[in-house]
Amino acid sequence: MAGKLAEIKNWNVELEREITEKWRKSSMFKFDAKTKKKIYSIDTPPPYINSPIHMGHAVTYCFMDMFARYKRMKGFEVLFPLGLDRNGLPIEMGAEKKFNVSPFVVGREKFMEYCEKLLNETTIESTDSFAKLGISFNSYEVGNNIGEVYLTDSPDYRALTQSTFIELYRKGEVYEDNRINNWDPKLQTTIADSEIDYKDIQSKFSDIKWKVKETGEEIVIGTTRPELICTCGRVIFNPKDKRYLHLEGKTAISPIFGREVKIKAHPLAEIDKGTGLVMMCSVGDLSDIQFFREQHIKPVIAINKDGTMNENAGFLQGLKVKQAREKMIEELRSKSLLVRQTDILHRTPVSERSNAEIEFIEMPEFYLKQLDLKKELREIIKKIDFYPEDSVKILHDWMDSISIDWPISRRRYYATPIPLWYSEELTALPVPGEYYQPWKESPPENSEVLKNGKVIGKVKDFPKQKWRGEERVFDTWFDSSISELVILKYKSNPEFFKKAYPASLRPQGKEIVRTWLYYTLLRGYLETGKPCFKDVWIHQHILDEKGKKMSKSLGNIIDPQEILKEFGAEAMRLWASSEGDLSKGDFICSKEKIRAELKTLNKLINISKFILQFEKPKKAKLSDLDKLFIDYIENLTRETGESYEKYDFYHPIASLRKFLWDSFASHYIELVKNRAYNAEKKFSKEESESAKYTLYYLLERLLVLMHPVIPQSTSLIAAELGINLFESEFPDAKTWKSKIELLEKITEFNSYVWKAKKEKNLSLKAEISGIEIPKELKDFEKDLKFCHSLI
RNA sequence: GGCCCAUUAGGCUAAUGGCAGACCCUCUCGUUUACACCGAGAUGACGGAGGUUCGAUCCCUCCAUGGGCCACCA
Numbered sequence: 001m002a003g004k005l006a007e008i009k010n011w012n013v014e015l016e017r018e019i020t021e022k023w024r025k026s027s028m029f030k031f032d033a034k035t036k037k038k039i040y041s042i043d044t045p046p047p048y049i050n051s052p053i054h055m056g057h058a059v060t061y062c063f064m065d066m067f068a069r070y071k072r073m074k075g076f077e078v079l080f081p082l083g084l085d086r087n088g089l090p091i092e093m094g095a096e097k098k099f100n101v102s103p104f105v106v107g108r109e110k111f112m113e114y115c116e117k118l119l120n121e122t123t124i125e126s127t128d129s130f131a132k133l134g135i136s137f138n139s140y141e142v143g144n145n146i147g148e149v150y151l152t153d154s155p156d157y158r159a160l161t162q163s164t165f166i167e168l169y170r171k172g173e174v175y176e177d178n179r180i181n182n183w184d185p186k187l188q189t190t191i192a193d194s195e196i197d198y199k200d201i202q203s204k205f206s207d208i209k210w211k212v213k214e215t216g217e218e219i220v221i222g223t224t225r226p227e228l229i230c231t232c233g234r235v236i237f238n239p240k241d242k243r244y245l246h247l248e249g250k251t252a253i254s255p256i257f258g259r260e261v262k263i264k265a266h267p268l269a270e271i272d273k274g275t276g277l278v279m280m281c282s283v284g285d286l287s288d289i290q291f292f293r294e295q296h297i298k299p300v301i302a303i304n305k306d307g308t309m310n311e312n313a314g315f316l317q318g319l320k321v322k323q324a325r326e327k328m329i330e331e332l333r334s335k336s337l338l339v340r341q342t343d344i345l346h347r348t349p350v351s352e353r354s355n356a357e358i359e360f361i362e363m364p365e366f367y368l369k370q371l372d373l374k375k376e377l378r379e380i381i382k383k384i385d386f387y388p389e390d391s392v393k394i395l396h397d398w399m400d401s402i403s404i405d406w407p408i409s410r411r412r413y414y415a416t417p418i419p420l421w422y423s424e425e426l427t428a429l430p431v432p433g434e435y436y437q438p439w440k441e442s443p444p445e446n447s448e449v450l451k452n453g454k455v456i457g458k459v460k461d462f463p464k465q466k467w468r469g470e471e472r473v474f475d476t477w478f479d480s481s482i483s484e485l486v487i488l489k490y491k492s493n494p495e496f497f498k499k500a501y502p503a504s505l506r507p508q509g510k511e512i513v514r515t516w517l518y519y520t521l522l523r524g525y526l527e528t529g530k531p532c533f534k535d536v537w538i539h540q541h542i543l544d545e546k547g548k549k550m551s552k553s554l555g556n557i558i559d560p561q562e563i564l565k566e567f568g569a570e571a572m573r574l575w576a577s578s579e580g581d582l583s584k585g586d587f588i589c590s591k592e593k594i595r596a597e598l599k600t601l602n603k604l605i606n607i608s609k610f611i612l613q614f615e616k617p618k619k620a621k622l623s624d625l626d627k628l629f630i631d632y633i634e635n636l637t638r639e640t641g642e643s644y645e646k647y648d649f650y651h652p653i654a655s656l657r658k659f660l661w662d663s664f665a666s667h668y669i670e671l672v673k674n675r676a677y678n679a680e681k682k683f684s685k686e687e688s689e690s691a692k693y694t695l696y697y698l699l700e701r702l703l704v705l706m707h708p709v710i711p712q713s714t715s716l717i718a719a720e721l722g723i724n725l726f727e728s729e730f731p732d733a734k735t736w737k738s739k740i741e742l743l744e745k746i747t748e749f750n751s752y753v754w755k756a757k758k759e760k761n762l763s764l765k766a767e768i769s770g771i772e773i774p775k776e777l778k779d780f781e782k783d784l785k786f787c788h789s790l791i
Numbered sequence: 792g793g794c795c796c797a798u799u800a801g802g803c804u805a806a807u808g809g810c811a812g813a814c815c816c817u818c819u820c821g822u823u824u825a826c827a828c829c830g831a832g833a834u835g836a837c838g839g840a841g842g843u844u845c846g847a848u849c850c851c852u853c854c855a856u857g858g859g860c861c862a863c864c865a
Binding site: 009010011205221222223224225236268269270273274275277278279280281349390393394397398401510511513514540541543547549578579580584585586588590592593595596598599600601602603605606607608609610611612613650651654657658665666669670673677679751754755757758761763764765 | 795
């Protein structure tokens, strides 16, 4: 035995460092654009790089890497690129925090420089962890070649995002409409739903007297927002609420303002909440807004962008919302219109950053039509294989609940700008293909000019117009939802795109099915009319040692970098595959378990060391026992391949591990040791060769089967056997003929003998008499006899 | 509040309409020309209540507990 293995006692992190460094610098996993092989492409989820990767990233990328390595062994040219998400809020918030700047103070241009500064510092850290995990991305270098690292904020990526928008705009798939937004009155900006926190705030529930016009009767309505009475568009009660059935269709008159409002039954009102009567206001909260849309009621806006009341609020005009509320209560009380006030804890939406209470303000935003496409999309979805199958349900559930078109514009900075310019009633739409920044650039001369949606010329035909650039940007999902188009070189390499589309696999977490997956399917369909994936693999979460979600605030984060340092990538990958099926359930991350995987790696090394001391025979006439074990691993090969095809690594690895420890190490090796050494020449040369041949056969096969999961250790060992696993094919199983159940009998018999010796206080190599070899094991008599020194 | 998923030994996990199988831990014993990060063995489990069935850990219903996603409503 020569080579590295001889020097190794344990699998260790130093070994890994050498190997993964080599991989990273080599081009061994590079995508060959000229390939004649079939293409297998993985649309990897580009992680946000504002912080180092977390355990969830680490584990899920390990799985993707297993898929990629398996497919390579199956003869595919595998497209497995790394993407980095660099757009959007997390980046902006990171920059604000790190450099202590605010876009409202330093201005857009300067602020974006800070964002870029942040991005340049963090990118390297996150890719480094991937390399240490042994992830076989096609490349670790940023570039535009197929398979190279892509950045979602690169001019090319953004140009493609804009191109798709321009086409959609032309086709009329995008429109602008007034809609209610979350408004932070302190920071003076719209904010995304994800930036909203909910806080329990002490508030008062006020019961207020109204009048019914037709009958003159007094009704009492409860509200937490009395200052909004002026915006009330309807009074509702539950259709089953007998107290108010007689009010149906009548008219309520609002106190103080004296406005007439229709009263109608609507299930949104709950009988036992408040008085059972609800005033629906156009700016109370999001459900109110939806109500107004459904009922086609024209909203009344009473709050300005700065959080003060406007002219619609009458005597409250100019007051801040809270002051207005107090003034209103005062007024109601003085007119004896206030029945009572109750203290309640009100769950109030507040801005995560400013802590200001959110107001809902109507503003124009761009929408992408999606409601009309639901049916077609569902047909498309049928053509995609989901792993696990049930996970398609998450998607359908989400689609069921979609009730408005997709708002795609945001009032933000570090994101893809919306490529439009305006001048009076004219709109300039640039030519697709370039990256545009209208907020600081003039429209190109060759941009189309539209009036009422019709093209009436080019910008150069209107030399006197002063153009105002669009300042809004796209929702980040509008960028992310074309990732598969980007990696497959849509538009930039049509020939390749045609060959490679749809992408083979979309791996992703269940929590972004409604965003990333749904939007990608929608956008892919709009661009190509086809499903954009063949397979979708949905995974669950990585939890802490107690089964809780890891989060910074709980302080229960297990850092993958720490695991890598302590136990290494191989142990972590083996753990990831052994812990369970991540598409079926969450993983509980335990350091102890990851540490325990090192044992298996060492076992593999030790077995290999043992086998390497023998010469490998070129061929052999196999004994029955050897045939039995070979057939067993052939059978295991078939099962493993079938499971890998279904992205199931858990079951095969469990079987392979069992085979390694039990069948192979404890039983087969013990049984044939004597025959392989043949020190006392009790066996024929043929018999001895058969044992050695089989030892190599089993080991080599085991290495091949486990290679996608533990690529470093298996390839290192295989190299000592003269095998390059990176060029090995995943074997097709040969049919097996032996009675595999005999293997179980053999292990039973071995245990029986070992136990007997123990009971008699004999050493395991001592001779023992009086043990009968079972009839069905007669074929293996010689091995059994020598192994146990039966006399 | 809506929806989804889970509940198996001290911990973690698997399979199954008819003996519930590993691993980690614990205990006992042992050291064999690959391995003490070893070997042999032992203890120990189907959340609760109904129902379907000859038979239920598995199928159904309800309850309890835990987790997740979404919505958070006058």
